[in-house]
């Protein structure tokens with residue numbers, strides 16, 4: 001996806017963001033540390049006897065703390081997706097791209113990779129010089145050290161991402177003992193490669209060409225949304241320190257040099273701006289030097305920049321809030337009222353295409369298929385009982401142990417007592433759990 005004014009044939013202009021310490025950078029670093037701690041530690045967290053968050057693709061199960069979701073539970077995922085979309089819309093309407101600048105993994109890990117680049121190759125000017133210089137031993141050494149460190153970081157990220165799909169403890173023991181299966185190796189290599197490519201090379205292009213959020217931004221933001229903005233009424237006409245007449249902007253270009261997206265915030269709100277606040281810190285630093293108040297670039301709104309008041313409570317934000325509360329309440333209701341067991345029973349056609357058969361002693365039998373899915377994150381023992389039918393359970397297992405999230409299927413042979421009249425006889429099959437709770441499935445017994 002291209003932004004207005006971009007061309008598919010235009011060569012990429014490499015961006016060398018300058019270091020920009022400041023109060024927003026410190027806040028971003030703190031949030032980044034907390035989020036990374038969550039991301040790296042979560043795969044090690046257990047819930048009951050299972051990993052708390054795990055997408056078991058071969059088993060077609062998703063473990064989310066106490067929830068075990070099967071393919072038939074896709075409405076949960078759909079609901080979670082809708083909640084996430086409404087949440088992002090609400091946050092965007094209120095606070096612009098605060099997610100992109102402060103919490104998006106793309107921003108967080110790109111910044112981490114740039115920090116390593118800066119450590120080995122220096123700040124913006126030194127990196128530009130190094131890239132322009134001919135290949136020699138010192139350049140090779142610096143680039144080699146940077147890529148080696150990136151590979152370690154990418155590998156660690158790759159293992160962590162893989163740990164959301166392969167049980168983390170099993171993965172760690174495979175890696176530590178060196179007995180890595182081909183499948184595991186490929187998954188880890190895939191995520192490592194993606195991390196290296198994306199955070200080491202692709203960077204801002206992901207936000208510009210891949211992420212749909214930048215394109216949706218126009219629809220999500222309005223003139224009251226909080227954005228990172230340049231106060232042109234105060235800043236213009238820009239000019240060097242001794243120029244006159246001159247606004248507050250001394251045209252030092254620091255806000256452009258620190259921008260990881262390579263844009264000039266003074267040209268107004270742009271789709272590429274991820275709201276990272278690097279330009280606020282850079283400009284505040286310049287304002288200190290020229291003894292002017294902070295805030296030439298600041299968190300503001302388009303209305304405020306044009307001298308009008310900013311309204312936080314407005315129809316759009318109130319609608320988002322109401323939708324969020326309702327959807328979250330629905331989700332909590334569905335989770336708390338979800339049965340521990342998914343259970344159903346159906347009559348199957350017997351060999352020879354018959355719905356019923358006769359036993360050796362002349363009684364009528366039907367065969368039933370019972371599907372059971374343990375929806376708990378703990379093992380469950382289930383006992384099957386027959387209700388409201390003068391018949392006995394003669395074949396098949398009636399007591400089953402199910403692992404967390406396990407789906408099982410059993411066949412039962414039901415033999416009716418003599419004298420059961422011809423026709424269809426409704427009955428219930430009951431599944432009783434160890435704690436005494438029961439679930440019932442309706443079925444019919446057929447006497448020809």
Ligand code: SF4
Nearest residue numbers: 249250252253255283
């Ligand atoms: S950092 Fe501030 S003073 Fe410097 S060019 Fe940008 S807006 Fe102007």
Ligand code: SF4
Nearest residue numbers: 259273274276277279
């Ligand atoms: S314009 Fe400022 S807030 Fe936007 S991406 Fe660039 S540095 Fe970050």
